Amino acid sequence: MSKQTLQLHSTVLSIHSLDVDADIPAALLKLPLFFISKTQDELSIVCPSSFEIESLDTESDWQALEVVGPLGFSLTGIMANISGVLARAKISIFSISTYDTDYILVKKQTASLALNALKKDGYNVVAQ
Template sequence: MTELSLSRYPETLAVVRLPAGAEIPLWAESSSVFAITATATETSLVCAGRSVPKKARHQKPWTAFCVDGTQDLATPGVLVAMLSPLAEAEVPVFVLSTFDTDWVLVPTGMADRAEEAWRRSGHTVAPAVPVP
C-alpha cells in the first residue's frame, strides 16, 4: 500500500444514536463533517459536538481525519493502511466512507497519538484545515 496523505479536521465531532426511522434533527446538520447511517435497527449520525443536546444518546469528543484527494473505490487496502497503525497504538476508531474518500474518527484525546502512529508508518498528516 502506498503512503497516504491525511488531513486533520479541527471541529470536535460527536457520534449520535437515534431510533430506527428517526427524522434527522436540524441541530445535526450544521457541521463540517455530517453523516447519516440508517439501518432497520438504528440511525447513527456524525455531526458537530457543539450541536448535540445533552439528552441525546451520544459519544464525544471525536476528531476526524480523511485521506486527501479522491480515492478510487476499486483500490484495495486503504482502510487497512489507515487502521493498522491505530490498532497497534491502541487507538479506538469510528470509520466513515464517502464516494470520494475514507474518514477515520478517533477520540479527541488520542488524536495526537493517532498522528504519531501514522507518521511512524510512513503516512503524512497535514495540520487541521479551517472549518468553513
C-alpha cells in the same frame, strides 16, 4: 507506492444513536460536516459536538482524519492499513466512508498519538 495524506480536522465531533424512526433535524443538513447512517435497526448521526441533538446515546470528543482524495474504487487496503497502524498503537477508531474518500475518527485525547503512529509508518499528516 507512497502512502496517502491524512488531514486532521479541528472540529470536535459527537456520534449519536437515535431511534430508528427519529426525525433528522433540518438544521443538521446546513452544517459543513456531518454523516447520517440508517439501517432497519438503527439511525446514527455524526456531527459537530456544538450541534445539539436529542439522542438515545452519545459518544463525544472525536476528531476526524480525512484520507485526502478522491480515492478510486479500485484502490484496496487503505482502511485496513490505516486501522492496522492505529490498532497496533492501541487507538480505537470509528470509520466512515463517502463516495470520494474515507474518514477515521479518533478520540480527541488520542489524536496526537494517532498522528505520531501514522507519521512513523510513513503517512503524511497535515492539520486543518
